[in-house]
Amino acid sequence: MGVEPAPDPLDEQVEEEGGPIKSFLEHLEDLRWVLIKSGAAAGVAMLVCLLAGNYVVRILEWPLSRAPIKQAKYTQSAR
Numbered sequence: 914m915g916v917e918p919a920p921d922p923l924d925e926q927v928e929e930e931g932g933p934i935k936s937f938l939e940h941l942e943d944l945r946w947v948l949i950k951s952g953a954a955a956g957v958a959m960l961v962c963l964l965a966g967n968y969v970v971r972i973l974e975w976p977l978s979r980a981p982i983k984q985a986k987y988t989q990s991a992r
Contacts, residue, residue: 935943
């Protein structure tokens with residue numbers, strides 16, 4: 914009937930939300946990676962928008978080019 918050693922509370926300590934408790938430097942490391950990934954995603958999105966901008970404008974102008982043009986019966990001009 915040996916007594917089992919108690920597990921180290923710092924190794925298995927878990928927050929109420931279910932995640933492990935991290936030190937301040939671990940949180941900074943996570944923040945650094947989130948900022949790097951966000952910056953990379955924003956850069957890729959900007960590059961795609963820059964390269965595909967003309968195609969998007971053409972797609973948006975297509976219905977306007979097919980719309981019938983109605984002229985007003987009475988027009989005024991300043992001379």
